[in-house]
Amino acid sequence: MIKNQWYAILPSKAVKKNKMLGVKRLNLDLALFRNTKNELGCVVDQCTHRGAELSKGKIKGDCIRCPFHGLQFDKNGKCMFIPANGKASTVDISRYNVKHYLVKESNGIIYLWYGDEENATGELPFFYDHVDDSYVYSEIEDHWNSHYSRSIENQLDVVHVPIVHYNTIGRGNKTLINGPKVEFENNVLTTSANNEVDEGQTPKPAAECIIKETYLSFMFPNMWMNHISHKVKVIIYFAPVDEENTVLYIRFYCKITNSRIINRIIAFFGKFANRIIERQDKRVVITQKPKASALKSGEKLLSGDGPIIKYRRVSDELKNSDKS
Numbered sequence: 001m002i003k004n005q006w007y008a009i010l011p012s013k014a015v016k017k018n019k020m021l022g023v024k025r026l027n028l029d030l031a032l033f034r035n036t037k038n039e040l041g042c043v044v045d046q047c048t049h050r051g052a053e054l055s056k057g058k059i060k061g062d063c064i065r066c067p068f069h070g071l072q073f074d075k076n077g078k079c080m081f082i083p084a085n086g087k088a089s090t091v092d093i094s095r096y097n098v099k100h101y102l103v104k105e106s107n108g109i110i111y112l113w114y115g116d117e118e119n120a121t122g123e124l125p126f127f128y129d130h131v132d133d134s135y136v137y138s139e140i141e142d143h144w145n146s147h148y149s150r151s152i153e154n155q156l157d158v159v160h161v162p163i164v165h166y167n168t169i170g171r172g173n174k175t176l177i178n179g180p181k182v183e184f185e186n187n188v189l190t191t192s193a194n195n196e197v198d199e200g201q202t203p204k205p206a207a208e209c210i211i212k213e214t215y216l217s218f219m220f221p222n223m224w225m226n227h228i229s230h231k232v233k234v235i236i237y238f239a240p241v242d243e244e245n246t247v248l249y250i251r252f253y254c255k256i257t258n259s260r261i262i263n264r265i266i267a268f269f270g271k272f273a274n275r276i277i278e279r280q281d282k283r284v285v286i287t288q289k290p291k292a293s294a295l296k297s298g299e300k301l302l303s304g305d306g307p308i309i310k311y312r313r314v315s316d317e318l319k320n321s322d323k324s
């Protein structure tokens with residue numbers, strides 16, 4: 001994992017009022033909940049007393065209550081009450097505080113700050129300049145038995161399109177890979193397929209390729225967009241579960257017509273298209289070995305793998321800069 005980043009981990013709707021949610025993300029067992037003000041709390045899902053899962057407990061006012069002996073914690077993990085000590089107790093109970101994580105919400109997505117809390121600054125990663133309230137969207141999710149690096153790289157891979165998606169988005173047998181051109185600016189990697197039918201021509205180098213109107217963008221650490229057109233986009237956030245699992249949240253954004261109702265219908269059908277395509281990808285990506293990708297590996301890459309190489313380079317730089 002790259003440290004000191006905001007990771008999109010869940011849709012906001014996954015954490016309901018008055019209901020605890022236990023979930024694994026970024027190799028951490030987490031308990032999420034909302035207090036009476038609808039503010040999110042996120043703590044380690046392990047009680048400091050004797051280790052029970054807090055997510056199996058209940059919400060009591062602005063606190064969560066452990067299901068075992070009833071210790072209560074607020075949204076910052078601060079221990080507020082120990083029933084066994086009694087209401088009149090004045091004993092310092094701060095040693096029972098449970099570790100919490102910073103969480104924020106934007107655009108219906110919950111983000112978790114993975115790193116040192118004092119470094120948590122900046123905007124939550126999202127394609128703010130590309131989608132706004134004029135769009136409607138549908139969302140599906142799917143669990144992939146793959147490391148998040150592999151699921152992300154798959155979405156930057158222009159070489160697989162005519163092979164894996166030969167009967168869907170890769171129709172037309174455009175197996176010859178020009179470039180592709182790869183740009184990286186302001187934490188965003190952008191590329192665009194320039195594939196052609198192989199008629200014996202030599203593939204063009206990346207320098208002779210362009211970023212087309214339909215392009216792919218990836219924003220570190222885990223947000224991707226397929227800019228299909230000015231009116232249709234697909235956004236995926238890849239929530240890392242652990243070293244071998246990722247949950248993909250796939251949104252179909254649409255503002256094709258002036259009617260939000262019709263756009264909603266289109267977005268509704270768009271999610272089925274997304275499902276078919278992601279299942280074609282998933283079938284292959286979950287088989288990749290080793291589970292996580294790496295800049296230095298035994299893989300023998302092609303020139304068309306430029307976006308993947310760039311993704312690995314930047315990931316490495318971010319991981320190393322964090323160590324310094």
Ligand code: FES
Nearest residue numbers: 047049050066069
């Ligand atoms: S284990 Fe949580 S209160 Fe005892």
Ligand SMILES: [Fe+2]
Nearest residue numbers: 154164165281
């Ligand atoms: Fe694909």
